[in-house]
Amino acid sequence: MSVNRREFLKIGAAGIMIGAFPGIAFASNELIPKKGQRVVVVGAGFGGATAAKYIRMWSGQKIEVVLVERNTNFVSCPMSNTVLGGTRTISDLTGNYTTLQKKYGVNLVQGEVTAIDPDKKTVMLANGHLSYDRLIIAPGIDFMFDRVEGLSAKVADESIPHAWKAGAQTTMLRKQLEAMPNGGTFVMSIPAAPYRCPPGPYERSCQVASYFKAHKPKSKVIILDANADITSKKGLFTAAWKELYPGMVEYRNTSNVVEVDVASKTAKTETENIKADVLNILPPMKAGAVAGMAGVVGADGRWCAVDFLSYESKVHKNIHIIGDAVSSSLPKSGHMATAQAKICAAAVIEMLDGKQPDQAPTLSNTCYSMVSGNEAVHVANVFRFNAEKQAMVSADGGGVSKARSEAEGAYAASWLQNIMSDVLL
Amino acid sequence: MKINKRLISVMGCAVLLSLTTGCATRTVDKHARNMAGSCAACHGTNGHSVGGAPVLAGLDKTYFITQMKDFKSGARQATIMNKHAKGYSDEEFALLADFFAAQK
Known part of the structure; x- marks a missing residue:
């Protein structure tokens, strides 16, 4: 009985100690002393x-x-x-x-x-x-990389950038476009809305096409859009594709990229596989x-x-x-x-x-x-x-x-x- | 009775307070200030544009209101401003005009 009680007390003390650990962690130093509100x-x-x-x-x-x-x-x-x-x-x-x-x-x-x-x-x-x-x-x-099989934060950093946070990946994507042969294919994907910057992907297609028009006119832009239609500024983007970049930009609606093959830069939707020279996947967000x-x-x-x-x-x-x-x-x-x-x-x-x-x-x-x-x-x-x-x-x-x-x-x-x-x- | 007296003095304080803050902040209507905050992306903080868009800070009130009404009616054509102007009421034009006119 007394042993039991002692044991109970020991367990109790241990419990208190365990409970106290997060408290100790939060009692760490205040980085900047708080003076007022x-x-x-x-x-x-x-x-x-x-x-x-x-x-x-x-x-x-x-x-x-x-x-x-x-x-x-x-x-x-x-x-x-x-x-x-x-x-x-x-x-x-x-x-x-x-x-x-x-x-x-x-x-x-x-x-x-x-x-x-x-x-x-x-x-x-x-x-x-x-x-x-x-x-x-x-x-x-x-980014919800797990929604696209084969994709990960590491893959995005190394070879298939999203470039949807401006910085190193943006520069990397530009370099990939520069290294691409004239006549190559740039494939980009758009996740189902809502995502950051609704018109941004369509703007991107225009910017890449603008670069191709000046430097690699035989190249193509293929847009794989998970949405049923262009989500923003539709008439303006379709006019830009048709009038500024005729025959260069191909838009495919209801094309949800579910998998990528990193080595061959292939994007896979539910219905087709599209091989790219430069691949740019925007995962769901x-x-x-x-x-x-x-x-x-x-x-x-x-x-x-x-x-x-x-x-x-x-x-x-x-x-x-x-x-x-x-x-x-x-x-x-x-x-x-x-x-x-x-x-x-x-x-x-x-x-x-x-x-x-x-x-x-x-x-x-x-x-x-x-x-x-x-x-x-x-x-x-x-x-x-x-x-x-x-x-x-x-x-x-x-x-x-x-x-x-x-x-x-x-x-x-x-x-x-x-x-x-x-x-x- | 005691409570009532205290209540009255509290109310008096509140009236005094609102009078003083009213005087001190006559040029800073917070709702107008908050609303004007959205204009800064194109027209700079408090209307002090550092780019190609017009400076709104210190703009004459009447001029501001006239322009906004003309943007709204379409009498003055612009790229963006016809759309924004249609989103605000005449009362809001006056509030914004007051706010920007007061910016030095």
């Missing part, structure tokens, strides 16, 4: 960097902001297809976080988040943790891994449901999600990420002050696609909060260009200058 922003792309800047700017620098980013530089995904066309390089699309730190007093932590504890309100990194009053995550997208760490991914296992007045998670209080990771009918674009970031920043400032956020958030999206070296087309919409639907709804009057033009090409370049400046400077 603090917002931690994870992810410094279009959405996250904008949220960090605007919280500092609109709070009169009262709220502490810690911005966590794993990359050293900012690289714009919008306009990165022009790297494939040859009118820009990745360095033209690259910025840094110096001004956010110096001018706005944003604390930048370069590192990878390893865990998030919504109850203790802490973000863990390898070397310590950050406490927050409110957390904003802007995790962007991750979901919210970036940080969303999973925060436990804010919805039942679909892909996107995060939010309250559109504040972008606060429907799952966890005090965690906000912005940008491509959000589940909504809003387009997954760079402009949209910055617009959401501002509504979120404004709401976070009010909520930390115990007040209600703006009850009628209104935002807009302007999205250009370069269809040649110097011509662009656009889609533009205003979206406003609909209380009954609890959703952002497109206002009347939005739509696409009448026709491609050089004037819009120039405005697209101006857009890039202004949005990068708005995010970083």
